Amino acid sequence: MFEGVHTALITPFVDGKIDEDSLIEIINNQFNNNISGIVPCGTTGESPTLTNAEHKRIIELSVQVAGGKGKVSAGTGSNSTREAIIMTQYAQEAGADAALLVCPYYNKPSQEGLYQHYKSIAKETDLPIMLYSIPGRAVIEITVETQLRLHSDCPNIIAMKEAGGNKSRVMEIRKALPQKYEVLSGDDALTVEFIKNGAIGVVSVASNIIPKKLSELVDCLLNKKIAEAENINAFCQPLFQGLLSLDTNPIPIKEAMALCEMSTNELRLPLVGLNEANKSELVNLLTELNLLSNN
Numbered sequence: 001m002f003e004g005v006h007t008a009l010i011t012p013f014v015d016g017k018i019d020e021d022s023l024i025e026i027i028n029n030q031f032n033n034n035i036s037g038i039v040p041c042g043t044t045g046e047s048p049t050l051t052n053a054e055h056k057r058i059i060e061l062s063v064q065v066a067g068g069k070g071k072v073s074a075g076t077g078s079n080s081t082r083e084a085i086i087m088t089q090y091a092q093e094a095g096a097d098a099a100l101l102v103c104p105y106y107n108k109p110s111q112e113g114l115y116q117h118y119k120s121i122a123k124e125t126d127l128p129i130m131l132y133s134i135p136g137r138a139v140i141e142i143t144v145e146t147q148l149r150l151h152s153d154c155p156n157i158i159a160m161k162e163a164g165g166n167k168s169r170v171m172e173i174r175k176a177l178p179q180k181y182e183v184l185s186g187d188d189a190l191t192v193e194f195i196k197n198g199a200i201g202v203v204s205v206a207s208n209i210i211p212k213k214l215s216e217l218v219d220c221l222l223n224k225k226i227a228e229a230e231n232i233n234a235f236c237q238p239l240f241q242g243l244l245s246l247d248t249n250p251i252p253i254k255e256a257m258a259l260c261e262m263s264t265n266e267l268r269l270p271l272v273g274l275n276e277a278n279k280s281e282l283v284n285l286l287t288e289l290n291l292l293s294n295n
Contacts, residue, residue, distance in 0.1 A: 001098070001128060002159050002182050003200045003222065004036025005214045006073060007207040008044035010250050010257065011058060013266040018054055020061060022263050026208070027065040029262075033211035034219075036201065037071030038062060039100055043137070044205050044250045047075050049268040056090055063095040073130060077102035081117045085124045098128040100161065100203075103138040111146045122154035130159040134186060144172050151181050161186045161203045167193040174198035188214075189240040192233050195221040205253050206239055209260060209291065235289070242285045246278045255282055260291060 007030050012022035030038055040062040041047045041055050050058070059074045066072050074091035076099045078084040088099045104117060122129055131150070133142040141164055150157045162169055163186025173183050174197070185194035185202040194202070195218065207214040213236055220229035246252040251267065255274050258265035259282070265273055274282065286292045 002037070002071070002073075002130065002184055005201060005207050005211070005218050006037040006039050006071070006184070006203045007035050007211060007214075008039045008042045008203050008205050009062070010208055010254055010263060011041070011045040011050065012263040013268065014264055016266075016268075018058065019264065023058070023061060024065050026263065027062060030207070030211050031066065031069040034215040035070060035207060035211045036215075037073055037097070038066060039073045039075060039203055041075035042100060042132075042203075043075075043102070043134070044208070044253065045075060046250060046268055046271070047077075049271075052087075055087060056094070059091050059096060060094045071097040073098040073100045075100045075102070077104075077132060079104035079107050081120050084117075084121050088121055088125045088127060088129075092125050092127045096127065098130060099125065100130045100132055102132040103134060103140060103142050105138040108140055111143055114140075114142055115146055115149055118150050118157060119154055122150070122157050125156070127156065128159070129154075129157045130161055130182075130184070131157065132161040132163070132186070134161075134163040136163070136165070144169075144176050147173065147181075148176055151177055158182060159184065162194070162199075163187055165190065167197050170194050170197045170199050187244075189237065189244060191217065192221060192229060205243055205249055206236065208253050209256050209262065210236065210239065238285055239289060239291075242282060246282055247274055252278075252282060255279060256286060256291075259283060259286055 012019040040058045062072050074096040076087040076091050135141040159182040161184050183199040185191045188206045191202040204214050217232040243252045255265045257263040
């Protein structure tokens with residue numbers, strides 16, 4: 001279901017409000033460049049600082065603009081199980097194709113707690129669910145054993161966005177779970193290694209700005225055109241690394257999109273923009289990649 005590139009959309013803001021016109025343009029640009037799907041209201045979309053009304057509006061607008069051109073996997077996760085159920089049910093009502101549910105953060109549940117959390121959500125929706133393990137932000141991970149329990153007991157839990165930074169985890173999942181349970185990279189820089197080891201795509205931050213390159217990269221990998229994929233990956237890696245290292249996501253990607261006149265760089269507190277040194281480094285990077293004049 002999730003084969004290909006799914007862009008973790010930014011949420012553009014102007015004067016503290018959602019810039020719907022820019023969001024529409026961003027979504028259209030994605031599907032005009034062969035992206036498989038979009039993921040609104042995730043980490044990159046600054047979901048923790050969206051109001052419930054804004055969260056719902058972004059999902060609704062994403063579904064409308066996508067118009068069946070690709071999948072909409074709505075970010076509906078929360079560290080409150082009840083809130084996650086409500087938002088997932090709304091995403092289903094709005095016409096989303098799937099839900100992305102981040103590992104509960106801050107309250108540090110046990111693996112049994114994670115199992116009960118996801119099982120409770122899954123039984124309240126018909127949407128296909130992609131789990132999202134990101135121990136760097138959530139402190140805990142969704143273990144392979146917990147994934148196996150969830151997939152066995154909940155037919156609509158069918159995929160994992162793995163953002164633990166370790167390709168061996170893909171191999172562990174592929175060994176333990178059936179092939180129909182899909183794995184996607186949650187880290188642009190590891191997409192090649194993940195797909196070589198059994199993943200079927202990526203939930204990408206960089207594809208906000210280079211959707212065509214990411215689509216070509218994953219298409220080559222899935223069709224075993226490894227040499228061509230390696231060439232594309234070599235071009236993309238400086239951007240992948242820059243977006244990862246210059247500051248916390250989504251600060252660098254929003255600045256990059258502003259520099260390419262694709263959005264504003266406006267963030268919501270507690271996130272703030274790049275400092276001048278890192279902004280200068282990003283400008284140099286985008287210039288070297290010829291992205292400022294060819295976005």
